[in-house]
Ligand SMILES: Nc1ncnc2c1ncn2[C@@H]1O[C@H](COP(=O)(O)OP(=O)(O)OP(=O)(O)O)[C@@H](O)[C@H]1O
């Protein structure tokens with residue numbers, strides 16, 4: 001079956017990697033996300049991945065306790081490298097060719113990011129995992145995902161998160177919030193729908209990249225959407 005998209009960027013929730021724990025990585029969750037990516041590869045879809053770091057560290061947590069924000073953000077970016085290495089391990093276990101490219105040079109652990117190398121690897125069918133966020137403090141992995149999606153010429157940015165779409169308000173706080181099937185980038189920004197940070201939405205909008213928000217907890221959810229079904233919200237103008 002032909003997939004709806006040829007090349008996609010998946011932003012996978014860092015927090016989701018905790019599973020039922022309060023911190024860190026549940027390998028069974030990483031294995032399941034890897035299986036979903038393997039399914040997409042089997043369909044012929046080229047996949048780039050950005051993983052968050054919220055299961056380990058966020059810079060804002062340091063700043064809220066009076067600590068140094070920039071150092072906190074450096075720690076958060078390192079957390080995304082840890083998660084990226086875990087995902088690569090799970091993909092390789094499944095026989096999927098995968099490589100980690102980091103925005104922060106750490107040659108003993110993985111290759112450094114360059115747009116040219118990333119697109120070359122994707123053309124070869126490798127899953128490219130973009131670690132280290134944008135490499136800059138005061139950003140998030142959502143912004144990194146929108147940036148990498150633009151750089152690799154992705155047809156869509158998938159946000160695999162804790163909820164199954166964009167709602168009229170945070171569904172974890174407002175049980176009566178209504179889910180959208182479709183909403184424009186402009187509406188998400190104008191209504192302050194906090195599914196992603198504004199910088200990420202704006203970057204995707206400028207580059208005409210649709211954002212597909214779905215639950216990363218739904219086994220096979222990624223593949224179902226790629227086949228044209230599934231449960232999600234499409235953010236597109
Ligand atoms: N209007 C909204 N519609 C849907 N979710 C919303 C909305 N407003 C806030 N949220 C919340 O945003 C969360 C997603 O935020 P966030 O990107 O920080 O988490 P994540 O995907 O787990 O990423 P990470 O852990 O990698 O930072 C959802 O779990 C949801 O509770």
Ligand SMILES: O=c1ccn([C@@H]2O[C@H](COP(=O)(O)O)[C@@H](O)[C@H]2O)c(=O)[nH]1
Pocket residue numbers: 014051052053054057058059060072073074075076077079080132133134135136137138139140141142143144
């Ligand atoms: O470009 C970036 C990306 C991330 N950070 C820091 O990492 C953590 C974890 O990322 P999440 O998107 O929150 O999962 C983030 O809170 C920042 O502290 C960054 O500085 N720059």
